[in-house]
Amino acid sequence: MTGTNGSYVQVNENLKTFKVSRQAFVDPAVTEAEYAEIFDKCWLYLGHESELEKPHDFLTRKVAKRNILFTRDADGEFQAFLNTCPHRGASVCRERNGNAKSFQCMYHGWVFGNDGGLKHLPGEESYPEGFRENGSGNLTPVAHLDSCAGFWFVCFDPNAPSLDDYLGDAKPYIELVSLHSKHGMEIVGGTQEYAIRSNWKLLTENSVDGYHAESTHATYMDYLLNVNGGLIKQPLEGREFDLGNGHAVLEYKAPWGRPIAQWVPMWGEEVQAELEIVKAELVERLGEDRAERIAHYNRNLLIFPNLVINDIMAITVRTYYPDAPDYMNVNAWALAPRQEVDWAREYRLFNFLEFLGPGGFATPDDVEAMEKCQIGYQNLKEAGWNDISKGMGRAEPSYDDEAQMRAFWTEWQSRIDRAAAVGLAA
């Protein structure tokens, strides 16, 4: 179901309503259009610099249905290739990660350097002279690879804007989350890889939804209340910002502990004294304003279309892709300051798995909510529209309004309109 002008998003400025068609969550043609106009064209998160610490480190990862081989070559330069042999197509690297100067395709034995170059060609005498050197046998690099504050992105569109232009006003927020430590940031061991039987856009909404916390996560709040000193007297309060290009952020204060650097009584007096030292270092290095934001403000950051960096009671870096309109695969990592002291690292990871993890006290209920939305959309012939109007018309939307989702949907619609122009979606 689409509106009168064929659009999946219907905005009424007079009534202050913002409606999204549930067809956008169920229609395979929409998913196809999303791959063509969003995932094939936007800058997408690949990995964090800390995952490839030294020359010859590599990892393999799926990004927008492609298999990517992400490497550091002998000079330490970051490189990204399509993980497929130019000869007959087999994956040239079949491991998750490791350290290797070269990769040998298991099928016919072609060998590639971690700079993508074809290094060895069995039976070379049967090929025309110069075949190995002419580049046609090299691994195919991604169209664009660039980084911002340690976060590496790829883009498959040769005509894409620069990463700088794409991130725009979201860039300072990515930089802020990279500044928690003077030693830099790192991904901690242990990836949370899971699936949700719902449309991927439900997770985009859920990841920046300040409105659902009290009801969906009632048991998590109960848990922190039950644990002696799990919370301080700090009401949830803050703002949300449309950062342009579909990016958005919530920035708010909350009652839970942040290992950098909001103390809660359950951590004890010794930790309180240490956190004051951490805060003082932040002030000295970054100034009062940024130090205060890092220490006492939470940020749920959405980089359009599917990168979430939530700097809350821990930091999650999360990305997700649809396999089908009603099924997505999610990868989530914990980001943490390098050289973090043991107690802080431990509290951080426990905070993560309690709230952000699929075995915790909150995420299973998010999964339940998203899957029940997807089931609800089976009724779309009679009940066809979602309401995303909360806070419309407010000059300063609150952290629990829905301006951030409207930012996403506005960008989404403009890209899907382009797909419609080439006949991909209604």
Next chain:
Amino acid sequence: MTFQITRDEAEDFIFAEADMLDDWELEDWLALFVDDAVYNVPSTDLDKSAQAANNLFYIADDRGRLEERVTRLKKKTAHAEFPRSKTRHLISNVRVRETDADSATVTTAFATFRSKDGITDTYIGSTRYKLVRPNGTLKIAEKWCFLDMDGLRPQGRISILL
């Protein structure tokens, strides 16, 4: 004198534990654990030697968090398990691996099925127990569940107790 336990006794104990979970007798299940017990489920890409203090796990419960997990599961607001799912824990390959003065390491293989809303998900893996016998009663000091899966796909969550 080392800790004495037969495979029969270990099996009876672990089978009874499985029934408690499937019958939703969560308080009885909790009573199987000693006061400083741990219940861990590491992320699927970690080595078996990984520790929760410096690696991201799916579940890393001390006794306090374990009690809160049970308290939570009994609430209507534990949405993922309300209405609650049906589960069946199948336990096999029970082996007493080693014993020391006051504990035994027992390993099992498991396949746990969770059904809800017309969908049945399977969790496959192995469990490593550290069993102790304070005051003559067999108890769990540690329960480590290692999933033999490439992540939680399609399961999406571990809202049940494994």
